[in-house]
Amino acid sequence: MTLRYDRVLVWFRRDLRDHDHAALSRALHEARAVYCAFVFDTDILDALPDRSDRRVEFIWHSVRELDAALAALGGGLRVEVGRARAVIPRLARELGCDAVYANRDYEPEAVARDECVAHRLREASIAFHLFTDQLIFAPEEVVSAAGQPYRVFTPYKNAWLKGLDEARLAPHPVAERTHRLAPPGKRTLPTLEALGFSSTDLLQRGVAPGMGGAKRTWAAFQERLSDYHLLRDRPDLDATSHLSVHLRHGTISVRALVRHAYHTQGDGARIWLGELIWREFFQMILHFHPRVVDHAFRPEFDDLRWPGGDDVFAAWCVGRTGYPIVDAGMRQLTATGFMHNRVRMIVASFLTKDLLVDWRRGERHFARWLLDYELASNNGNWQWAASTGCDAQPYFRIFNPVAQSEKYDPDGSYIRRWVPELARVPDAAIHAPWQMRPIEQEACGFRIGRDYPAPIVDHAAARARALAWFSSARVQ
Ligand SMILES: Cc1cc2nc3c(=O)[nH]c(=O)nc-3n(C[C@H](O)[C@H](O)[C@H](O)COP(=O)(O)OP(=O)(O)OC[C@H]3O[C@@H](n4cnc5c(N)ncnc54)[C@H](O)[C@@H]3O)c2cc1C
Incomplete structure (x- = not known):
């Protein structure tokens, strides 16, 4: 089989895992050598009001775990600090890559960043491909019969469920082609302090970052899923999944969650799946109406x-x-x-x-x-x-x-x-x-x-x- 590219750089962002990963899976199928990178983007970090931020620490732990996991497979993560819009094109050139692969992000600032990266890569004759990964359906895939975005949740949810099939829920495999992972040259994860941040009480608070944390959180919640509809509104019982932070950073695959909920009988799974669809509904709204960021929708x-x-x-x-x-x-x-x-x-x-x-x-x-x-x-x-x-x-x-x-x-x-x-x-x-x-x-x-x-x-x-x-x- 002829490969599409010789070398591809996979740029990790809010998809910090080494399995069921759309961009990584495609890169491993389509390129002889696959490099992996993560950028601590100073455009984001510099704007944070505090130098002690649990989210930065969550990401830091998750990146460290991902780097170790990729290294165990023969690759590793090139971790850089700087403006992603400049770092990624430079890195792609430096590593001699023909293309950069990443999973699509729908936030307006991320979209603007990606457009800038795409432009700079184009100037260097390097391709840039984005894949649907953090959502089951990209926003433009669930629209009314007239091609209009939905404004009301229930018809959106019905159309979303109607479009669901096994192919859409299938994992994006990584395991069988990991021999194509290329070592990143230097593996240089900066310390939190070097990033200008101090550590927080994240771990003491019981938050478990990374794929390992996500796996444990998910396993514990599966035991409670059947009662979700009965207990979810009770803050005293704290019976919800606590997976939101893992969905945010992609330390778990949304396909795995939806697959499980979709194939599980009972009201608990049905109602919980509905919550995951709300998540996609609001991503769709933001995509079609970016003005909502600081304006009323109505x-x-x-x-x-x-x-x-x-x-x-x-x-x-x-x-x-x-x-x-x-x-x-x-x-x-x-x-x-x-x-x-x-x-x-x-x-x-x-x-x-x-x-x-x-x-x-x-x-x-x-x-x-x-x-x-x-x-x-x-x-x-x-x-x-x-x-x-x-x-x-x-x-x-x-x-x-x-x-x-x-x-x-x-x-x-x-x-x-x-x-x-x-x-x-x-x-x-x-x-x-x-x-x-x-x-x-x-x-x-x-x-x-x-x-x-x-x-x-x-x-x-x-x-x-x-x-x-x-x-x-x-x-x-
Ligand atoms: C004012 C307000 C602000 C919120 N801000 C956020 C936010 O910044 N980030 C965020 O992820 N959620 C937000 N939510 C939605 C919801 O409160 C959280 O997703 C949920 O509490 C996370 O806990 P969990 O993972 O245990 O949820 P579970 O009950 O286990 O739900 C599973 C998943 O479904 C999704 N979900 C659940 N409820 C909603 C919802 N109402 N809207 C969209 N997605 C949902 C989340 O991804 C969640 O992890 C907000 C809700 C309100 C009312």
């Missing part, structure tokens, strides 16, 4: 001046709103880099509806802290909660934080974990401690205003204000 909500100010935003960020479930979620976020999905919905509704703070401020705060931060999912969900997005909550649907708390954290154990000031508050008052009479507060040695803030808004009044504000905004 134009009638785009020019709104959200009245919520800095003081309430600051109280929300640090988890001192006086609403225990909101404060627990916000503190879980900064303490761990994770927040349970139900609580993400509650805090986002609280910020945008009870406090009428611009959803973009909440979105940016999440982007700063979430270990699984994903532009498409974060933006899509924030706009869903704020009612500015496609297929969003109607604006008049406003979560009552106390009712949500009673329903989803019934004995308050999630709250108690993250808001230790409430330790002395009896169970009956844990969701709304301000409702305790002074004498009851005294009896348990706790005082609102001293030990824990009074609510920064009254929910009933805030709800009425939000309804009036949203309906006047709609008629503008």
Whole structure:
């Protein structure tokens, strides 16, 4: 069989694994020698606000593991630090490659970077090929019969499921052609410190990076999958998969997850598969409507001046709103880099509806802290909660934080974990401690205003204000 290229460079980005990998698999089929590279992109690193960032550490551990895994197969990872748009064309030339292969990334900044790399490679007569890997369907593959992108989730999901077949779910094999992997010349993984970052509490927090971490997390979740539909909304039980960070960085293959869910009977697997389809839905929205990055999807909500100010935003960020479930979620976020999905919905509704703070401020705060931060999912969900997005909550649907708390954290154990000031508050008052009479507060040695803030808004009044504000905004 004649090979398409002599030497190909595979550029790893958010696909940090050595198996079921579209670009690597194709390169191993099509080239005599395959080099692998990863770039710590200073365009991204320099923009981070902190020199201690759990995500950088997650990536660092995952890259180290990938390098060792590829080396064990006869190759290895060339790790570079610099502007990827300059480094990749230089490296491809240096290694004498005819082509660069990578998996497609749909975020607008990544698309712009890839266009720049493609242009520079073209100037050097080097080909650049992108493959679908982090999604089952590329955004333009699931469109309506009229060829239009969907704006509503359910028809999108139906079309997505209709298009699914075994070929689409088949792994992209790597194992049988690893003899084509070429040693990278020098293997030079810089230390975190050399990258300008210090280590964090990532590992102490129990986050397991890399393919090994993903494998263990996935194996543990498979035991719980059948109950997912029953338990997924309970932050106190923490029964979701925790695979989001691995999907973000490709330390697990989405095809393996979908294959398993698709072939497993029961409501747990069916509902969980639906969540993975939401992920693709928001990637599709971002692809077709990149303006959502800083604009409302629904134009009638785009020019709104959200009245919520800095003081309430600051109280929300640090988890001192006086609403225990909101404060627990916000503190879980900064303490761990994770927040349970139900609580993400509650805090986002609280910020945008009870406090009428611009959803973009909440979105940016999440982007700063979430270990699984994903532009498409974060933006899509924030706009869903704020009612500015496609297929969003109607604006008049406003979560009552106390009712949500009673329903989803019934004995308050999630709250108690993250808001230790409430330790002395009896169970009956844990969701709304301000409702305790002074004498009851005294009896348990706790005082609102001293030990824990009074609510920064009254929910009933805030709800009425939000309804009036949203309906006047709609008629503008
Ligand atoms: C305001 C807000 C912001 C969010 N920001 C992000 C984000 O930055 N990154 C992110 O990955 N998810 C985000 N989500 C979605 C969801 O909260 C997380 O994916 C989920 O909590 C991750 O935990 P898990 O892996 O245990 O999820 P599971 O319940 O096990 O779900 C499995 C996978 O499905 C996907 N998924 C689940 N729910 C959603 C959803 N609502 N939208 C899109 N994909 C979903 C994720 O990839 C997740 O890992 C956000 C949700 C809200 C309400």
